[in-house]
Amino acid sequence: MTPLPDSLLEAVASAAVREGLADAVFTRLRTPIGRLLIVQGERGIIRVGFEEEPEDHVLAEVAGRLGPRIVGSDRELALTRDTFDAYFAGEGDPHDLPVDFALVVAPFRRAVLEALHSDVAAGQVVTYGGLAERAGNARAYRAAATACARNPIPIVVPCHRVLPSTGGIGRYGGGPERKRALLELEGSLPTRP
Amino acid sequence: MTTVALPPFWSLVEAHGDELLAHARRLAGDQHAEDVVQDALLRALRAYPRLRHADHLRAWLYRVTTTAAIDAHRARRRELPTDDVPTVATHDTYDEGAFEALIAPLPAGARAALWLRYVDDLEYEGIADRLGISAAAARQRVSTAVRTLRERLAA
Numbered sequence: 334m335t336p337l338p339d340s341l342l343e344a345v346a347s348a349a350v351r352e353g354l355a356d357a358v359f360t361r362l363r364t365p366i367g368r369l370l371i372v373q374g375e376r377g378i379i380r381v382g383f384e385e386e387p388e389d390h391v392l393a394e395v396a397g398r399l400g401p402r403i404v405g406s407d408r409e410l411a412l413t414r415d416t417f418d419a420y421f422a423g424e425g426d427p428h429d430l431p432v433d434f435a436l437v438v439a440p441f442r443r444a445v446l447e448a449l450h451s452d453v454a455a456g457q458v459v460t461y462g463g464l465a466e467r468a469g470n471a472r473a474y475r476a477a478a479t480a481c482a483r484n485p486i487p488i489v490v491p492c493h494r495v496l497p498s499t500g501g502i503g504r505y506g507g508g509p510e511r512k513r514a515l516l517e518l519e520g521s522l523p524t525r526p
Numbered sequence: 527m528t529t530v531a532l533p534p535f536w537s538l539v540e541a542h543g544d545e546l547l548a549h550a551r552r553l554a555g556d557q558h559a560e561d562v563v564q565d566a567l568l569r570a571l572r573a574y575p576r577l578r579h580a581d582h583l584r585a586w587l588y589r590v591t592t593t594a595a596i597d598a599h600r601a602r603r604r605e606l607p608t609d610d611v612p613t614v615a616t617h618d619t620y621d622e623g624a625f626e627a628l629i630a631p632l633p634a635g636a637r638a639a640l641w642l643r644y645v646d647d648l649e650y651e652g653i654a655d656r657l658g659i660s661a662a663a664a665r666q667r668v669s670t671a672v673r674t675l676r677e678r679l680a681a
Contacts, residue, residue, distance in 0.1 A: 336543060337544060338560070345539075348564075352572075354568070354571050396533070401532040403534040404535060
């Protein structure tokens with residue numbers, strides 16, 4: 334059988350958003366670091382999934398928080414898509430987009446991610462210790478590392494900008510190769526030949 | 527917030543959208559099928575958080591689509607003689623009553639086939655078991671029942 338036409342799906346999604354029926358909207362975006370699943374609620378982006386994360390799990394996670402009325406639409410998230418596209422073309426920064434930290438329940442982890450989101454712009458980097466300090470507890474660098482490892486909104490909340498003080502690139506939820514690619518894109522690491 | 531763990535709505539749409547469109551084509555014809563599905567999905571979305579369980583969601587979507595097709599047909603008929611804006615009947619689409627009322631005027635055999643398929647969500651083998659007929663005959667009976675429903679609409 335043929336899938337539903339995009340025009341029909343987009344019409345349903347826009348009507349749903351217009352009528353206030355959508356708990357969240359998602360879009361799939363092709364990028365140089367693979368396909369991203371971006372999920373946005375009324376307050377902002379709540380989840381960004383890398384392509385190896387099963388979509389059903391990611392969407393179910395959001396449904397558990399915001400409700401099950403989740404719809405897919407490229408058109409409704411056009412601004413978000415444009416911002417990501419521009420970022421991967423070397424302009425702008427998705428971290429200017431509004432975010433929703435509803436999936437981050439632990440208070441200190443949330444403080445870490447909020448500090449990272451508000452303080453560390455593209456082109457800057459910070460150490461885990463430095464980030465822990467910004468979140469109010471300089472000694473909690475391990476907790477800061479955990480917060481980054483479990484960041485539900487990578488790229489927008491820029492965990493790739495957090496580096497170990499001992500040197501090297503450190504770990505990343507989406508894998509070190511992606512971290513390196515993002516830092517190269519932002520000019521924080523020399524581009525490899 | 528819902529008390530039952532319902533899957534993200536769009537997962538259902540992506541899994542079953544194509545067959546709902548085929549179902550709408552059988553009921554409403556090519557010309558109206560997409561409008562029917564669009565209306566059905568919005569009705570389903572409105573009712574979704576009120577569902578009391580997450581079982582047989584596919585069959586539920588079939589019933590909502592059937593009801594949407596019938597309402598669209600009624601609205602078009604009302605539309606014909608006047609230029610009034612059609613007022614679409616607003617069934618409570620998660621209530622079994624709407625579907626039951628639709629199939630009530632059909633002959634018992636057709637009614638049973640539609641019920642087993644779109645309320646009990648049985649495969650043709652299951653319907654065959656319940657009716658004591660072969661799976662091929664069950665498929666035939668459901669197909670005939672859908673046609674009967676459509677013909678009643680056209681009448």
